[in-house]
Structures are given as structure tokens and as C-alpha cells.
Amino acid sequence: MTRIGLEIHCQLTKLESKLFCSCKAEYRNLAPNSNICPVCAGLPGSLPILNKKAVEKAAMISLALGCTIPQKIGFFRKNYFYPDLPKNFQITQYNAYGPTSIGSDGKITIQGKEINIRRIQLEEDPGRLVYEGKSMLTLVDYNRAGTPLVEIVTEPDFETPKQVRVFLNVLADLVENIGVSDPYLEGAMRVDGNISEGDGNRVEIKNVGSFRDIEKALHFEMTRQQSLLERGIPVVAETRHWDDARRITVSSRSKEEEQDYRYIPEADIPIVLIRNESIETIKKQMPESIVAKRERYVKKYGIPAQVADVLSSDRFYSDLFEKSHNEKNAKEVANIITTDLLSYADTREKKLELKITAQHISSLADSIMDNKLTRNSGKQALQEMVKTGKSLLDVMASLDLGHVSDVNSIEKIIDEVFKEEEKAVTEARRNPDTINYLVGKVMRKTKGKADPATTLDILRKKLSS
Amino acid sequence: MNLGISATEFVSQAKVGTISVEEFVAKTLDRIKLVEEKVHAFITVDNQNALAKAKEIDKKIKSKDKVGICFGMPVSIKDNLCTAGMKTTCASKMLENFIAPYDATVVSRLKSEDAIIIGKVNLDEFAMGSTTEFSYFGPSRNPWNVDYVPGGSSGGSGVSVSALECLASLGSDTGGSVRSPASFCSVVGLKPTYGLVSRYGLVSYANSIEQVGPMARTVEDVAFLLNIISGYDSHDDTTIKNDSVDYTKDISLGISGKKIGIITQMIGQGVDQEVVSATNRAISKLQELGAECIPISLDAVEHSVAAYYTIASAEASSNLSRYDNLRYGFDFGTEGYEFKAFISKARSNFGPEVTRRMLLGAFVLSAGYYGKYYLKAQKVRAMIKAQLDEAFKKVDFLISPTMPILPFKVGEKIDDPLKLYLTDINTITANLSGIPAISIPFEISSSGLPIGIQLFANSFEEKKLLQAAYALHKTTHLPEVPL
Numbered sequence: 001m002t003r004i005g006l007e008i009h010c011q012l013t014k015l016e017s018k019l020f021c022s023c024k025a026e027y028r029n030l031a032p033n034s035n036i037c038p039v040c041a042g043l044p045g046s047l048p049i050l051n052k053k054a055v056e057k058a059a060m061i062s063l064a065l066g067c068t069i070p071q072k073i074g075f076f077r078k079n080y081f082y083p084d085l086p087k088n089f090q091i092t093q094y095n096a097y098g099p100t101s102i103g104s105d106g107k108i109t110i111q112g113k114e115i116n117i118r119r120i121q122l123e124e125d126p127g128r129l130v131y132e133g134k135s136m137l138t139l140v141d142y143n144r145a146g147t148p149l150v151e152i153v154t155e156p157d158f159e160t161p162k163q164v165r166v167f168l169n170v171l172a173d174l175v176e177n178i179g180v181s182d183p184y185l186e187g188a189m190r191v192d193g194n195i196s197e198g199d200g201n202r203v204e205i206k207n208v209g210s211f212r213d214i215e216k217a218l219h220f221e222m223t224r225q226q227s228l229l230e231r232g233i234p235v236v237a238e239t240r241h242w243d244d245a246r247r248i249t250v251s252s253r254s255k256e257e258e259q260d261y262r263y264i265p266e267a268d269i270p271i272v273l274i275r276n277e278s279i280e281t282i283k284k285q286m287p288e289s290i291v292a293k294r295e296r297y298v299k300k301y302g303i304p305a306q307v308a309d310v311l312s313s314d315r316f317y318s319d320l321f322e323k324s325h326n327e328k329n330a331k332e333v334a335n336i337i338t339t340d341l342l343s344y345a346d347t348r349e350k351k352l353e354l355k356i357t358a359q360h361i362s363s364l365a366d367s368i369m370d371n372k373l374t375r376n377s378g379k380q381a382l383q384e385m386v387k388t389g390k391s392l393l394d395v396m397a398s399l400d401l402g403h404v405s406d407v408n409s410i411e412k413i414i415d416e417v418f419k420e421e422e423k424a425v426t427e428a429r430r431n432p433d434t435i436n437y438l439v440g441k442v443m444r445k446t447k448g449k450a451d452p453a454t455t456l457d458i459l460r461k462k463l464s465s
Numbered sequence: 466m467n468l469g470i471s472a473t474e475f476v477s478q479a480k481v482g483t484i485s486v487e488e489f490v491a492k493t494l495d496r497i498k499l500v501e502e503k504v505h506a507f508i509t510v511d512n513q514n515a516l517a518k519a520k521e522i523d524k525k526i527k528s529k530d531k532v533g534i535c536f537g538m539p540v541s542i543k544d545n546l547c548t549a550g551m552k553t554t555c556a557s558k559m560l561e562n563f564i565a566p567y568d569a570t571v572v573s574r575l576k577s578e579d580a581i582i583i584g585k586v587n588l589d590e591f592a593m594g595s596t597t598e599f600s601y602f603g604p605s606r607n608p609w610n611v612d613y614v615p616g617g618s619s620g621g622s623g624v625s626v627s628a629l630e631c632l633a634s635l636g637s638d639t640g641g642s643v644r645s646p647a648s649f650c651s652v653v654g655l656k657p658t659y660g661l662v663s664r665y666g667l668v669s670y671a672n673s674i675e676q677v678g679p680m681a682r683t684v685e686d687v688a689f690l691l692n693i694i695s696g697y698d699s700h701d702d703t704t705i706k707n708d709s710v711d712y713t714k715d716i717s718l719g720i721s722g723k724k725i726g727i728i729t730q731m732i733g734q735g736v737d738q739e740v741v742s743a744t745n746r747a748i749s750k751l752q753e754l755g756a757e758c759i760p761i762s763l764d765a766v767e768h769s770v771a772a773y774y775t776i777a778s779a780e781a782s783s784n785l786s787r788y789d790n791l792r793y794g795f796d797f798g799t800e801g802y803e804f805k806a807f808i809s810k811a812r813s814n815f816g817p818e819v820t821r822r823m824l825l826g827a828f829v830l831s832a833g834y835y836g837k838y839y840l841k842a843q844k845v846r847a848m849i850k851a852q853l854d855e856a857f858k859k860v861d862f863l864i865s866p867t868m869p870i871l872p873f874k875v876g877e878k879i880d881d882p883l884k885l886y887l888t889d890i891n892t893i894t895a896n897l898s899g900i901p902a903i904s905i906p907f908e909i910s911s912s913g914l915p916i917g918i919q920l921f922a923n924s925f926e927e928k929k930l931l932q933a934a935y936a937l938h939k940t941t942h943l944p945e946v947p948l
Contacts, residue, residue, distance in 0.1 A: 038567055042787050045565065045567075045665065045668045048702070049700065049702050050702060083789075088787050140791070264780065267672050268669075
């Protein structure tokens with residue numbers, strides 16, 4: 001049996017400032033070492049000041065994952081030398097001397113599979129090393145140093161790499177939904193895995209660039225371990241790095257040499273007391289969970305389960321849905337978002353480029369429901385609104401998308417088609433299954449504006465007369 | 466002009482113009498020039514800025530502009546407190562050329578009250594030591610006899626105040642580093658309650674126990690400085706939000722009716738006879754002033770040295786990890802080094818005492834030993850605190866000699882770290898428990914060396930403690946420093 005556990009680093013990207021100073025938490029796209037101060041650069045004499053909002057956000061994640069929050073939380077220093085670490089220790093949390101990390105003993109059920117969360121700890125991100133090709137020098141950029149993140153440690157409850165992927169997708173949706181992180185920002189969510197086969201030794205996998213690659217890395221490692229064991233060769237307990245170019249894991253250091261982090265309590269940060277009332281307040285502030293949202297969509301609006309699933313798990317689109325729907329058009333709005341809009345904008349960048357508003361979607365849904373637009377024309381209108389942000393009326397006028405549903409107009413067009421397509425008319429009288437060809441001709445003449453049901457109705461009448 | 470006046474006296478004269486600040490500062494700088502080669506208190510002297518600032522303050526006084534309450538008082542600062550634009554070396558090669566981009570909170574508070582930072586003073590490297598011999602820039606010497614150590618680690622602070630090179634100084638006290646040089650140099654030195662004074666800008670050695678402390682020639686001066694430097698700081702989460710207290714007000718209230726506990730463990734075995742006699746005379750004086758003195762036993766104190774060196778070294782090993790020469794320090798070229806080799810090479814430049822404590826600290830924190838050493842030391846710490854809590858239910862103050870021995874000769878104990886560590890026995894109790902303690906110059910020994918008396922009070926009872934210290938200090942008649 002394969003057993004896989006995960007350590008997920010998730011930056012709290014929705015915070016304004018770093019974990020221990022007032023520098024910006026958003027370090028991306030800034031000139032190197034321009035987002036630093038004496039505290040996050042670890043200058044002599046500087047002291048960390050805990051960002052209380054980070055504690056709240058970490059508590060939200062802990063609650064969302066069913067963790068227990070202790071009455072007191074504390075911080076520890078994890079000591080190791082590395083150039084991206086300005087103090088040569090990382091301020092983190094540690095439970096070896098009693099539970100003082102923000103969350104522990106949680107649980108989340110995904111597709112019927114129960115995944116236990118061992119602990120959640122709040123900690124600071126290190127800086128970043130930059131390798132400059134020509135100079136042979138390693139440069140350090142401390143802009144990221146001190147960025148708040150939570151490390152989520154699971155029990156080894158996964159049995160397949162696929163379960164891992166599903167879990168990570170759910171987790172990404174979850175942190176996005178509760179508004180603590182944008183998991184799709186570069187480097188915002190990073191995953192290390194550990195994996196063992198049967199009674200074999202545990203291997204840790206690090207350096208997986210994107211959390212999508214973890215499935216591949218775990219899969220490679222699972223196969224490697226299985227084939228070793230089949231040949232009677234024991235698996236070595238070690239840390240392996242994912243080599244992105246070669247798509248394999250490579251041994252990095254054996255367990256024996258593993259670092260001793262010499263944990264010590266961080267005395268510069270007093271113990272934080274967490275009162276029950278504050279937990280209750282945080283609970284009240286938490287947005288509706290994805291599961292509850294999905295249930296509401298199905299029960300209240302009769303939205304099909306699959307559509308509700310897609311809609312509820314994406315914070316951006318569920319927010320859009322909440323703003324654009326009303327009791328009457330909810331189903332149509334859900335339909336427009338999940339079948340049409342999603343295909344235009346499935347990435348973060350594309351979502352940001354969308355010019356469409358809730359107002360657009362709401363009026364589009366109403367127009368379709370009132371038969372003012374065919375679904376087909378609706379698609380065209382949506383595409384145009386996404387690009388230009390113009391109102392539905394403007395778009396309908398400029399693309400000439402008005403719905404043709406009055407019998408007289410459609411009859412006239414059908415008469416024209418009958419004249420032009422004598423052969424097809426004869427064929428359709430003989431074999432009613434070929435009627436769609438004629439429907440298509442009518443649609444082409446009306447640029448898709450003719451109401452399909454009315455067209456079919458009239459066609460049938462005329463053919464049988 | 467008398468450079469030996471108290472800081473308080475200086476303020477009252479400068480305020481009314483009977484002292485010219487510029488003249489006083491210039492004289493002080495002359496004095497520094499004269500005595501430095503004998504005592505070596507300073508690492509950096511800021512001649513030009515000090516004089517310019519003095520002129521500026523004189524001008525403000527003359528034109529009746531608003532002037533800060535220090536009125537240009539020249540103050541020295543231990544060189545482990547950050548000063549923007551002035552080197553902060555920690556007496557280490559590792560920070561030989563380090564200039565902090567910011568002021569420590571205590572420094573900025575002094576500056577905003579128009580104190581003049583006349584220079585930065587010597588210490589044991591990163592404040593680790595009790596003699597100021599472990600300085601990268603060479604030892605400081607005792608103004609009472611330059612063959613003798615001045616105590617430490619704030620030796621430069623003690624010496625500069627004692628040798629009339631400034632009116633007051635800020636030191637830092639991790640295990641007695643303010644009180645030891647105060648005692649050996651015959652000045653007043655206070656270790657405030659942990660959390661009363663901001664540590665922002667104090668280069669950390671053992672951050673869970675150390676405090677910045679004022680040193681001066683009178684108890685009133687120390688109270689005056691404490692008024693300025695104490696209080697909540699948004700840059701230090703360990704500072705306490707207390708109502709502000711005027712420590713100088715009612716300082717002469719006396720100690721009649723107060724109860725004082727004599728810590729039996731600190732006046733018994735291993736304590737110099739002359740020190741014991743002086744302490745007994747101090748107790749008699751206090752009784753004459755109306756205090757009641759009773760013996761108090763704190764047996765946890767017997768484990769305090771072991772606990773202190775375990776905790777302080779553990780914290781030091783972590784706090785000093787950042788000195789890897791990557792971001793600041795001294796330049797030896799990066800070419801050809803893999804980063805681990807670079808860091809090892811850079812870190813081989815710490816002095817012997819710092820290296821010793823970092824190794825000891827790394828050992829006690831290593832996997833499998835944490836419970837055996839660090840946690841046990843924390844238990845001793847809790848025991849000491851509990852025994853003190855009990856004691857303070859019975860008495861208002863505790864008393865002991867500050868140092869168990871008289872100042873000794875430079876070089877005499879430098880090769881025997883254990884013997885040096887044991888000289889901290891009377892001071893570290895205050896650090897491990899967080900309570901305030903003050904050293905008061907009391908007598909000069911037959912050999913002409915100072916003896917200091919230490920008083921302790923319960924946490925945040927500095928006001929009471931300073932009243933008692935003031936009363937005791939008033940009973941003394943000490944000679945002028947023979948330098």
C-alpha cells in the first residue's frame with residue numbers, strides 16, 4: 001500500500017503587510033531588495049512585531065480544515081544557515097513541547113476520503129536566491145523575506161497521487177474562498193510530499209515547482225519504490241528533489257545528514273492568548289464554505305449538482321453569481337457562467353481581463369429567458385461584452401442579434417429556403433430526420449436569430465401540408 | 466568647570482545658563498582625550514557632532530526655545546545599542562564597520578530630549594563577559610586602578626561615567642553587565658524589570674533576559690534617565706503598557722518601616738571577607754534609617770549560574786547566527802567560496818568567549834539534549850521566580866553584595882572561564898526572574914578598589930527600589946576617582 005503525506009506552504013497573500021514588520025506582503029515584480037526594512041532584513045537590534053491579522057487568517061484556515069485552535073499560541077526559531085534567511089533562523093511554530101501552533105488535529109473529507117491534518121503553523125517565508133547566468137554569482141533578493149505563510153501538514157492518508165491532486169485543488173479553492181490567499185499567484189502555494197510503499201522507508205520529495213507537478217513527482221517516486229521493492233532492494237530513507245527538466249526525482253541528502261534545527265522558543269514574541277470569543281468572532285467573519293454554498297445552489301435554485309459544484313468551488317465565479325442572479329434567473333445565470341464564461345476565462349490573468357459585470361450577466365440571462373435572444377446569439381453577445389464591456393443593448397444592436405420569433409417573419413424566410421432548396425424539401429418530406437438541414441439554412445439566413453423551436457414548428461407544418 | 470557634577474546638577478545649571486553646554490562638552494572631550502589611553506572606555510568618540518549639537522542647544526537655551534530635558538547632557542552609549550550614522554561594533558570584528566540605519570528606541574528617546582551622544586563605549590564582544598577583556602578592540606581598565614578590570618560587559622559605560630568622560634551612560638544587562646561595572650567602577654547602575662525598557666536596537670545576546678540599563682554617578686541621575694528611556698515601544702512586543710511613572714519624584718522618601726531580606730546564599734561561602742564586612746555595614750546603615758533586615762534563603766540560587774549559562778548560551782547561539790558576513794560585516798571577497806565555506810570562514814572571526822558560548826548553546830539545543838539542559842534550566846528559572854515571589858510576600862527588598870569579590874587584575878582570570886562565570890552568581894538572579902536590581906557604590910576597599918551593594922525589588926517596583934537606593938547612597942562618603 002502506498003502512503004503519502006503532504007506539507008503545503010500557503011502564503012497569506014491577502015494580507016497587507018509582512019508577518020513581523022510593516023513591509024508589503026506582496027513582493028512580486030519589485031526591484032530586488034526594495035521591499036525590506038531592518039526587521040525583515042534581520043539587521044542587528046531589530047525585533048519582530050507579530051502581525052495580528054496574520055494570526056486571524058491562519059486561524060480561519062485552521063477552522064476551515066476542522067483544526068483545534070489552542071488557547072495559547074507561541075513561536076519558535078528554526079535554526080539553519082542558508083543565504084536566503086536573513087537571521088539564519090526562521091520564525092515558525094513547533095509542537096514538540098506541547099501544541100502551540102495555530103491549528104492541530106484537523107480533518108477534511110474529499111470524495112468520501114478522510115484526510116487528517118496534523119498541524120497548521122504560521123511562519124515567515126525566506127528571501128529568494130537568484131542565479132545570474134554569466135557572473136557565476138548567486139544573488140539574494142530579500143523582498144519575500146518575512147512574507148506570512150501557513151504550513152499545513154497532513155497525515156500520510158493519501159493512497160494515490162491522484163487523491164493528492166484532488167485534495168490540492170480543493171484546498172486551493174478553500175483558501176481562495178475564505179479570502180486568505182490567492183493560490184494561483186506564482187509561488188503562493190508550494191507542496192512537499194513524503195511517500196512510502198508498504199513497510200518501506202519514507203522518502204521526502206522537495207523542490208516541486210508548481211503544485212500541479214506534485215502528482216507527477218509522486219507518481220514517479222511511487223513507481224520507483226515499487227520496482228525497487230519488487231526486486232528486493234530496500235528503499236533508502238532520504239530526501240529527493242524533483243528534477244523538472246528530466247521529470248524524475250533525484251537523491252539530495254540522506255536522512256543521516258539531516259539537519260538539526262535546534263528549535264528554541266522565540267522570546268521576542270510574547271505568547272498570544274486566544275480567547276474563545278475571538279474564535280467565535282472569526283467564525284462569524286468566515287464566508288460560507290464551499291460545501292454549504294454548493295448545497296444552497298442545488299436546493300434553493302435547483303441548479304444541477306455538477307454546475308453547482310463548478311460554481312461554488314471558484315470564488316471569483318461564485319461571487320459573480322451572487323451579484324448577478326435573482327430568484328427567477330439563477331439557473332440561467334449559473335448556466336451562462338459555467339458553460340460559456342468559464343471557457344473564455346479559466347485562468348487568473350484572463351479573469352482579471354474580463355470586462356463583464358454582474359449587470360451584463362443578469363440582463364443577458366433575462367433576455368434569454370424572455371425569448372429576446374436565442375442561446376446562440378446570447379453566446380455571441382457574451383463574447384462581445386467580455387471583450388468590450390459594452391451594454392447588452394449596444395452589443396445586440398451592433399451585432400444585429402435581435403431575436404426573430406414572430407411567425408410571419410420566419411414563414412417568409414422558410415418560403416425563401418423552400419424555393420432555393422427544392423431537393424432538400426423533397427428529401428425531408430420523405431425522411432423527417434433530415435429536417436435539421438433546413439433548420440440550419442434558416443439559421444444561416446437569420447444569422448442564428450430565429451427561434452429554433454418556432455422554426456421547427458413551422459417547418460414541420462409546411463412539410464406535412 | 467567641574468566635570469564631576471551629577472547629571473541632575475548639570476541640567477539645573479544648563480537650564481539657567483550658569484553652565485555653557487558647549488564649554489562643558491568641549492571640556493568633556495578634552496577629558497576623554499586625556500584619560501582614554503589609560504582606561505580605554507570608548508570605541509568611537511563623536512567630537513564634531515557633539516560640539517555642533519552643544520552649540521545648537523546653547524542657542525536654543527539663550528533664545529528661550531523649547532529644549533529637551535537633558536539640556537545637552539553628554540551621554541555615552543554601549544556599543545551594542547544602535548545609533549544611526551555612528552558605528553555599532555559590539556566590540557567584534559564581525560561588526561567592525563557596521564553602521565545601523567536606525568537608532569535604538571532608548572537612543573532616539575535620549576536624543577529627542579536633547580542628550581548628546583558623545584560616543585560609543587567598550588564592552589565584552591557582543592556583551593559576553595564580565596570584565597570587558599573580551600573586546601576585539603582591547604580591554605577597558607578600571608579608573609580606580611588601571612591594572613584592574615572595570616567589570617563588564619558594560620565596562621566602557623562604567624569607566625566613562627566613573628572617569629568623568631560623560632555624565633551618564635546606557636549599558637545593557639544580561640547577567641549583571643550593568644551592575645558588575647557599576648560595582649567595580651563605583652557608580653550607580655540599574656537593571657530594570659524585563660519589559661520596562663525597549664530592547665529595539667539593542668543587539669540581542671540573550672533576548673529573554675536582557676534589559677537596557679542606565680548608569681550614572683547618583684541614584685537620582687539613574688531615575689532621571691529611567692524616566693526618559695522606559696515605557697511601551699511599538700517596536701518591541703515585550704515592553705509593557707504601564708502608566709508612566711516619575712521615578713525622580715519622592716526619591717528621598719526614605720525606607721523607614723520597610724523590610725529588607727538578606728539573601729544568605731549571596732553573602733556566605735566564596736565571598737570576599739572585605740565584601741562581607743562592607744555588606745554588613747550597609748545593612749546596619751539601612752537599619753539605622755529605620756528598615757528591618759531579616760535573613761532570607763533562596764536555595765534555587767545555587768543552580769542559577771548553571772541555568773543562566775545554559776539559557777544565555779542557547780539564545781546567543783541563535784541570536785548570533787545572523788553574523789555570516791553576507792549582508793554586512795567586513796569584506797574578505799566572496800570569490801571562489803561555496804556558501805557554507807564562506808559562512809564558516811566568516812564566522813571563524815568571532816572571539817574566543819563568543820565562540821565558546823555559541824558552541825555551548827548549540828550543544829544544549831541539539832536534538833535529544835533540549836530536555837536535559839534547556840528545559841531543566843527553564844525549570845530552575847521558574848523555581849527562582851517562585852522563591853522570589855514568596856520572598857516578596859515577606860519583604861520589600863532583597864540585599865546582597867553586587868559582586869562577591871573585589872575587582873581583580875586584567876588577565877588574571879581570562880583563561881579560566883568557569884571562575885569568571887561564578888563571579889556572576891549574585892547578579893543573574895534578577896535576569897532569570899526579570900525583577901529589577903540596582904548596584905550602589907558603597908565603600909572603597911583597603912586596597913583602594915570599589916565595593917558595590919545590590920538591592921532588588923519585585924517586578925515594576927523601580928520607584929520603590931530607587932527610593933531605597935537613594936537612601937543608602939546618601940549614607941556614603943566616597944572619595945573622588947584617583948585619575
